[in-house]
Amino acid sequence: MAGPSTALSPVIAASTHWLARAYPGGESNTVACTLAELQARQAVTVAAWLRYPTEIDAALVAIAGPGGSALLDWKAGSEPEDEYADGEGWRTWVDEVVVSWAACLLADPMLARRGVDSVIAALPAIPDPRPRPHARRGGGLPNEFRRLLQPDARDREAAVLLRHPDLLEPIAAMHRDSLLYLLDAEPAGLAPLGGDRAL
Incomplete structure (x- = not known):
């Protein structure tokens, strides 16, 4: 995994917009709407970097296109x-x-947490001008993904719909198995497939 590429920007922007519209945090141009969209963007960014881990992957999807939202639109109504x-x-x-x-x-x-850790661990150690997470804070969380990993009360209130497991299930279930496989996790407890349950 060579790290994130700016070629993914259109995919990240559009996918974030889709999630924010499907599970809104409030009326447009409100603080709640902005907070919900920030959380959606952080989750989409991690997901995109996991799905397209190299510059070649990102370049190919930029050329061929990611496929569009037709099935998602149907699933979410x-x-x-x-x-x-x-x-x-x-x-x-x-x-x-x-x-x-x-x-x-x-x-x-x-x-x-497992997804973010996977992205962080795979980033190149050499200096790179591409966007990448900054150093972790004292609590061990990457700055760019704080709202995803450790939302505060305002974040949670804004993302009541965006983080509701039952509401997200039709969308999450579409490709959950492939994510669990990629992250070497099981549905129950997210244990490594080898049996060690320590995260």
Whole structure:
């Protein structure tokens, strides 16, 4: 895994927008809406870096396209009305797997921690101008992913829908198995497949 690539920016932006619209934190232009979107972006960023771990992977998806949100829209009941379809071009940049994995991370704090740790561990040690998480704080959390890993009371209140396991389940279930396999985790307890349950 060579680390994150800026080529993923359109995928991250569109997938974040999809999640924030499907599970809104409040009215537009409110603090709650912004806090919910920040949490969605952090989860989507981790999911995208896990799905496209190298610059080549990111370049290929930028060329071929991620597939769009059609199935996600159907699952969530958020299909755009025909009269508004012309303004929904951003949906073509939504990545179904990335959104599903992000939903898994938002619904399960332990899995989110495992996903972030996997991304951090795989980043190159050499100096790199590409965007990457900064050093961890004293509590051991990467700064960029604090709202995902350790949301405060305002974050949790803003993301009542975005983090609700039952509401996320139709989306999370679509590709949960592949994420658990990638992170070497089991559904119950998130133990390593080898049997060691220490995180």
